[in-house]
Amino acid sequence: MGCLLDGTILKTLIVYASRYGYTSDCVTKLAGKLHGEVTTVNIDKEKTSDLEQYDNIVIGGSVKIGKIQKSVIQFCETNKVLLLKKKVAFFISCGDQNHMQYLNGAIPEELLTHALSVQSFGGEFKTDKMNFIEKKMIDMIKKSTVKEGKSLPVARYENIDIIAEAINQ
Numbered sequence: 001m002g003c004l005l006d007g008t009i010l011k012t013l014i015v016y017a018s019r020y021g022y023t024s025d026c027v028t029k030l031a032g033k034l035h036g037e038v039t040t041v042n043i044d045k046e047k048t049s050d051l052e053q054y055d056n057i058v059i060g061g062s063v064k065i066g067k068i069q070k071s072v073i074q075f076c077e078t079n080k081v082l083l084l085k086k087k088v089a090f091f092i093s094c095g096d097q098n099h100m101q102y103l104n105g106a107i108p109e110e111l112l113t114h115a116l117s118v119q120s121f122g123g124e125f126k127t128d129k130m131n132f133i134e135k136k137m138i139d140m141i142k143k144s145t146v147k148e149g150k151s152l153p154v155a156r157y158e159n160i161d162i163i164a165e166a167i168n169q
C-alpha cells in the first residue's frame with residue numbers, strides 16, 4: 001500500500017503546531033494510519049523543505065484564546081499556490097464544537113475549499129506543560145464553560161481516521 005502506479009512510494013507531509021502536546025499526540029496517531037512515507041514537521045521547532053516532493057500535505061494546529069498558531073497561518077499563506085496543486089487536508093484541536101470558526105478567516109478560503117477533509121480532533125487540557133498562569137487560566141475556562149452550560153474539550157480521535165481515509169484514498 002502507498003505506491004503510485006510507477007512503483008514510487010507516496011509521500012505525505014504533516015505540518016503542525018502544538019502548544020501543550022495534545023496535537024502532537026494526534027499527529028503521531030495520524031502518521032501511523034497513513035500509507036506510504038510520512039514526514040512530520042512541528043513548524044514551531046523545525047523548517048519544512050522541498051514541499052514539491054510530497055503528494056499529500058496535511059496541516060493542523062491548536063486553538064488558544066480564539067486563535068490558531070500564527071506559524072500555521074503563515075505556512076498556508078506562503079505556500080498557497082503549491083498547496084492548491086497537492087492533496088491537502090486540515091485539522092484543528094480545540095474545545096469548542098464549532099471548529100470552523102477558528103479556520104474561516106485564518107486559512108485562505110480557497111485552501112479550505114480545495115481540502116479533501118477539514119476536521120476537528122477535539123481537545124484536551126494537558127497541564128504538564130503549562131505554567132502557573134496557564135493552569136489558573138484553565139481553572140477559569142473550566143468554571144466559565146460549565147457556567148455557560150458548554151462542554152469541556154473532549155478528544156475526538158475518530159476524526160483522525162477520517163483524515164487518514166481521505167488521504168489514503
Ligand SMILES: Cc1cc2nc3c(=O)[nH]c(=O)nc-3n(C[C@H](O)[C@H](O)[C@H](O)COP(=O)(O)O)c2cc1C
Binds near residue numbers: 017063123138
Ligand atoms: C489557555 C488555553 C486557552 C484555550 N482557548 C481555547 C479557545 O479559545 N477555544 C477553544 O475551542 N479551545 C480552547 N482551548 C482548548 C485547546 O484548544 C485544547 O486544549 C487543545 O487540545 C490544545 O492543543 P495543544 O495541546 O496541541 O496545544 C484552550 C486551551 C488552553 C490551555
